[in-house]
Amino acid sequence: MMILILLAVSFVAAIILAFVGDRRFAHEINIIGSAVTFFAGLGLAVQVNMQGPMLAGGKFFFVDYFNVYLAVLTSLVSFTTAIFSRRYMRREREHGRVGHWGMRFYHAMFQLFIFAMLLALLTNNVGVLWIAMELATLSTVLLVSLYRTPTAIEAAWKYFILCGVGIALALFGTVLLYFAAERVLGEGGEALLWTNLNQVSGQLEPTVLRLAFVFLLVGYGTKVGLVPLHNWLPDAHSEGPTPISAVLSGLLLNIALYALVRFKVLVDGATGTHQAGYMMMGFGLLSILVASFSLLRQKDIKRIFAYSSIEHMGIATFAFGLGGPIATFGALMHMLVHSLTKSSIFFTVGHASQIHGTQEMDKIRGLIKGNPLVGWGLILGVMAIVGMPPFGVFVSEFLILTATIKDAPIFTPFLLIGLGVAFAGILRRAQQMVSGSVPPSHKSLKAANIPVILHMVLVLILGIYMPDFLNQWFHKAVELLK
Amino acid sequence: MSITLAAQINSILAALILLTAFGLLVQRRIYGLLHLFAWQGLFLSISTGIVGYVAGVNHLYISSVLTLGLKVIVLPYILHILIIRMQIRKEVDTVVNIPTTMLIGIALVIFSYHLTAPIIELSTLVTKSTLAVALATVMLGLLMMITRRNAVTQIIGFLSMENGLFFAATSATYGMPLVVELGVALDILIAAFIFGIFFFQIRTTFDSLDVNSMAKLKEEE
Numbered sequence: 001m002m003i004l005i006l007l008a009v010s011f012v013a014a015i016i017l018a019f020v021g022d023r024r025f026a027h028e029i030n031i032i033g034s035a036v037t038f039f040a041g042l043g044l045a046v047q048v049n050m051q052g053p054m055l056a057g058g059k060f061f062f063v064d065y066f067n068v069y070l071a072v073l074t075s076l077v078s079f080t081t082a083i084f085s086r087r088y089m090r091r092e093r094e095h096g097r098v099g100h101w102g103m104r105f106y107h108a109m110f111q112l113f114i115f116a117m118l119l120a121l122l123t124n125n126v127g128v129l130w131i132a133m134e135l136a137t138l139s140t141v142l143l144v145s146l147y148r149t150p151t152a153i154e155a156a157w158k159y160f161i162l163c164g165v166g167i168a169l170a171l172f173g174t175v176l177l178y179f180a181a182e183r184v185l186g187e188g189g190e191a192l193l194w195t196n197l198n199q200v201s202g203q204l205e206p207t208v209l210r211l212a213f214v215f216l217l218v219g220y221g222t223k224v225g226l227v228p229l230h231n232w233l234p235d236a237h238s239e240g241p242t243p244i245s246a247v248l249s250g251l252l253l254n255i256a257l258y259a260l261v262r263f264k265v266l267v268d269g270a271t272g273t274h275q276a277g278y279m280m281m282g283f284g285l286l287s288i289l290v291a292s293f294s295l296l297r298q299k300d301i302k303r304i305f306a307y308s309s310i311e312h313m314g315i316a317t318f319a320f321g322l323g324g325p326i327a328t329f330g331a332l333m334h335m336l337v338h339s340l341t342k343s344s345i346f347f348t349v350g351h352a353s354q355i356h357g358t359q360e361m362d363k364i365r366g367l368i369k370g371n372p373l374v375g376w377g378l379i380l381g382v383m384a385i386v387g388m389p390p391f392g393v394f395v396s397e398f399l400i401l402t403a404t405i406k407d408a409p410i411f412t413p414f415l416l417i418g419l420g421v422a423f424a425g426i427l428r429r430a431q432q433m434v435s436g437s438v439p440p441s442h443k444s445l446k447a448a449n450i451p452v453i454l455h456m457v458l459v460l461i462l463g464i465y466m467p468d469f470l471n472q473w474f475h476k477a478v479e480l481l482k
Numbered sequence: 483m484s485i486t487l488a489a490q491i492n493s494i495l496a497a498l499i500l501l502t503a504f505g506l507l508v509q510r511r512i513y514g515l516l517h518l519f520a521w522q523g524l525f526l527s528i529s530t531g532i533v534g535y536v537a538g539v540n541h542l543y544i545s546s547v548l549t550l551g552l553k554v555i556v557l558p559y560i561l562h563i564l565i566i567r568m569q570i571r572k573e574v575d576t577v578v579n580i581p582t583t584m585l586i587g588i589a590l591v592i593f594s595y596h597l598t599a600p601i602i603e604l605s606t607l608v609t610k611s612t613l614a615v616a617l618a619t620v621m622l623g624l625l626m627m628i629t630r631r632n633a634v635t636q637i638i639g640f641l642s643m644e645n646g647l648f649f650a651a652t653s654a655t656y657g658m659p660l661v662v663e664l665g666v667a668l669d670i671l672i673a674a675f676i677f678g679i680f681f682f683q684i685r686t687t688f689d690s691l692d693v694n695s696m697a698k699l700k701e702e703e
Binding site: 125127128130131134135138141142145148149150151153154156157158160161164165168169171172174175176178179182183187188189191192205207208211 | 597600601604605617620624627633636640643644647650651654655656658659661662665666668669672673676677679680683684687688693696697698
């Protein structure tokens with residue numbers, strides 16, 4: 001029941017906003033819709049916390065400790081992003097960057113995107129997961145080109161083509177998986193259910209699954225932004241409206257990684273080896289290194305944080321690949337804190353570029369003096385994202401690093417180099433932007449303060465104290481992913 | 483219709499699908515590409531129907547009709563309208579010259595056979611031998627997207643990849659469950675509208691559909 005509300009609200013909101021998305025109150029409808037979705041997500045979490053994992057809707061949906069926290073996270077970040085987008089998009093409209101149709105389109109697609117992500121998380125069917133992932137891509141493609149500038153259209157086209165190809169390969173992987181599953185579970189929809197597949201993973205044909213995983217890794221890996229399949233990501237993040245960058249970076253990448261991790265557990269269960277894990281470790285490590293060195297060369301404020309997202313997704317992918325209780329726990333937590341921190345950073349980045357009328361980092365100066373909330377929000381967010389204590393990212397990265405030193409010591413130096421380079425690269429840039437005096441081109445604005453403060457407080461709390469229920473969820477999720 | 487006859491007809495259709503995939507690689511004229519794509523969809527639709535009949539799997543008929551409607555009628559029609567509206571007459575440029583593309587294509591087909599060999603051994607279906615062709619079609623579609631620099635041809639390559647995927651689903655497993663096939667078809671339809679909008683956006687912004695003109699976003703920026 002809760003699941004149905006959770007999904008229905010964003011879908012209905014999308015339809016309503018398709019008609020009234022350009023009115024003055026559309027922003028509020030967007031916020032209310034996301035708020036209801038968030039509370040439904042909380043309700044679902046309480047239910048799972050009390051009753052344990054469950055199936056719903058005739059086995060069509062399922063909730064366990066792995067996807068429930070991601071569902072709450074998704075609904076929370078989309079709620080705060082809706083609050084942020086109210087002030088941000090109003091200003092964009094006043095400046096004439098978006099028209100009537102653009103606003104309608106923006107609001108409807110924002111809600112549809114949330115719907116697609118929640119569907120991907122909660123569905124029990126591997127095929128429907130694919131459909132939802134494709135829907136999430138399609139709903140954001142035209143949002144990336146919302147401003148109709150040549151670079152925005154180029155970025156959107158790249159996003160469309162690369163993710164389209166990636167997801168097509170993932171479908172081939174899904175077909176192969178179905179082929180293997182059908183021989184054990186019989187024909188029809190039953191053979192594509194996660195709950196059934198996990199039960200019989202030992203009987204699935206290893207040769208087929210090994211091949212299937214290659215396609216699935218390339219396919220969903222494109223959406224996670226793993227190097228060398230990451231080309232679309234910095235462009236799409238830098239050219240789209242900032243609320244979209246926040247949800248792409250904070251949520252969509254997580255969902256794709258979620259799919260990948262589920263497949264990894266299944267494939268490793270079938271082959272009885274650790275092959276899928278090794279592949280993920282390789283891609284993860286490559287992403288960390290390439291992304292951290294690439295972000296040194298960036299001049300655009302949104303691009304630098306897009307590369308940082310690739311780096312962090314690399315860390316999480318590496319940790320899931322490594323396996324073991326500590327690394328998996330660290331990776332689960334990393335997905336949570338990265339998502340909260342990165343979306344908060346994008347909120348402040350959005351305002352910063354509105355204040356200065358540019359996304360070029362060299363031209364952004366004196367943020368703390370000009371607008372204390374944006375300035376402090378940015379620098380604290382950056383300190384959190386590079387892994388300084390006492391923020392949550394420090395804890396998760398520390399856990400992952402400890403597990404690496406214990407289980408795969410050869411990779412430790414590479415991991416440290418990546419983290420160190422990213423640390424220096426981002427912090428240096430951020431410091432220049434927040435300090436100094438205010439340039440004359442400065443335009444004052446009312447920033448959306450609630451989302452930034454809320455996210456930073458949550459990240460701080462998670463760095464100091466882990467709530468008991470979350471701790472238990474993670475421990476149970478680790479059991480599931482063993 | 484006996485099983486062996488059906489298997490033979492299916493093999494011929496598979497050969498024709500592969501042939502059209504190669505045809506798409508060499509064809510320079512944009513209308514020629516469109517016709518070849520429609521033919522490929524038609525062969526796929528007939529093949530799906532025959533497999534459904536022989537194997538007694540009813541939902542394959544729905545899949546066959548979907549393919550016929552979507553890949554043979556709706557999508558080529560949309561593309562046709564777009565081509566007329568945008569007055570694309572220019573011949574399509576390729577990055578790599580055509581004989582080289584053909585050779586790469588042949589290598590990809592051999593690679594597909596190699597890759598699917600262990601799976602084909604496991605299968606008991608009459609259609610099992612066509613799985614390699616399906617994968618080859620996917621790979622050739624991918625090759626086409628890489629070697630062509632025009633937005634419309636890239637899309638045709640993408641759709642041809644999707645054809646290969648549908649063919650893979652029929653030949654490996656007698657089709658995915660119905661809910662999945664319907665969902666995939668819906669996604670393709672949405673994608674069709676999106677690239678339609680895209681063509682106009684690209685056209686009005688860049689004055690051409692050549693994707694080479696979109697090269698502002700570089701790593702070093």
